Amino acid sequence: MRAYLNTINNPWGMFDDWMTDFPFEFLNTAWRARSGQYPRVNVWESEKGLIVEAEVAGVDPNKLEVSVDANVLTLKGEKEQGKAARAEFQRSFNLPFELDNENIKATTKNGVLTITIPRKAGTVEKRKIAIEKL
Amino acid sequence: MNLMKRNEQDVQKVDRVEVTPVTRVDESDDAFTLTVEMPGVDEKDIALSLEHRTLSVTAQNTVERYKDYTLAITEIPEVRYHASFELPERINTAGIKAANRNGLLILTLPKCEEVKPRRIEITAG
Numbered sequence: 183m184r185a186y187l188n189t190i191n192n193p194w195g196m197f198d199d200w201m202t203d204f205p206f207e208f209l210n211t212a213w214r215a216r217s218g219q220y221p222r223v224n225v226w227e228s229e230k231g232l233i234v235e236a237e238v239a240g241v242d243p244n245k246l247e248v249s250v251d252a253n254v255l256t257l258k259g260e261k262e263q264g265k266a267a268r269a270e271f272q273r274s275f276n277l278p279f280e281l282d283n284e285n286i287k288a289t290t291k292n293g294v295l296t297i298t299i300p301r302k303a304g305t306v307e308k309r310k311i312a313i314e315k316l
Numbered sequence: 317m318n319l320m321k322r323n324e325q326d327v328q329k330v331d332r333v334e335v336t337p338v339t340r341v342d343e344s345d346d347a348f349t350l351t352v353e354m355p356g357v358d359e360k361d362i363a364l365s366l367e368h369r370t371l372s373v374t375a376q377n378t379v380e381r382y383k384d385y386t387l388a389i390t391e392i393p394e395v396r397y398h399a400s401f402e403l404p405e406r407i408n409t410a411g412i413k414a415a416n417r418n419g420l421l422i423l424t425l426p427k428c429e430e431v432k433p434r435r436i437e438i439t440a441g
Contacts, residue, residue, distance in 0.1 A: 224392045226385035233382055237392060239355035239419030263340065293355035293419015296380070 220273050221257060221295075231300040232277065239293035248288045248297055253277040255299070332376060332396040339399060346432055348407065348425040354397050355419035362421060364414055371412070372400040373421065406431040 226233040238246060240261050247258040256274045263269055280302040287298045338353040354362070356377035363374045375397045403409060403425065411426040 222391040223389055224379065224387065225389035226382045227388040228382075228385040230384070232388075233385060235380060235392065237355035237419070239353040240351070241418065243418070290418075292358055292378075292416075293353075294380075 220271060221259075223273075225275075227278075229301070231279075231281070231298065234275070234295075234297040234299065236273075236295045236297075237293065238290065238295045241293075243290045246290070246295065248286075248295075250281065250283060250286060250299075253280065255297070257295070332394055334396045334398050336399050337373075337375075337397045346427055348427070350401065350423040350425065352397075352399060352421040352423070353419065354421055356392070357397065357416075357419065357421075359416045362416065364423075366409060366412065369403045369405075369409070370400055371403055371423070372398070373423075374398050375421075 221236040221238050223237075224235045226235075234255065236257055238259060238261075240263075241259045242262065245260045247256075249256050249258070253276060254274050255277055256272065258272045259270070261269045261271065277299070282300040282302045285300045289296050340351045342349040342351070352373055354375050354377065356379065357375045358378055361376050361378070363372075365372050365374075377392075377395055377397070379392055379394050406428050408426045408428045413424040415422045415424075
């Protein structure tokens, strides 16, 4: 009933709700990964850190850029497509922990880029918080 | 149905989805170049065969697994790549060359001598 009343006040209300809930961002990412505009990735996680693997076939390793800003990891590159055409891509990830900037390693093999990102030492342990009785 | 006798490798082959790799064809004066995108494929996992005028490429990728790690995002499946190309008469099948670089399989298909552009000299007569 409330939804109906809202519809009277704002005829587009239901549509707005639908638009807000619709996972546009997710679908967009999934579609771009499928269509090859994004490199596809596998991300492995553990207490030690993360391993990110990205498919970068046809990308010259010299034109591949991996950068870290705060806790955002960005992959950037340029794919050759014949003599005249080239395609640029960029993909960023929010990382769920503080990283050890010094020890990030990246290697390529057979068109797969592997990035090893260790956690910053001392950020691993979960801390239990004691609840005090008043 | 004789499922029990299959060895591990066979089972893995059955489980993999077959996909057609992204392919591009470029032409130059003396050859066609087929570029097949197959990331994660090791050279030893590529099988190339030529039967009459059909060139087939079959390969499978290796998706690395890490001990003690769990997968957070999975977008790369284990697949079997398969593509076959019908080569036209003007390709010299004996001279086909293949190279593997950066996850790309690059096939050079030279043209027959008769179809290559050539200059015809004009003689004064």
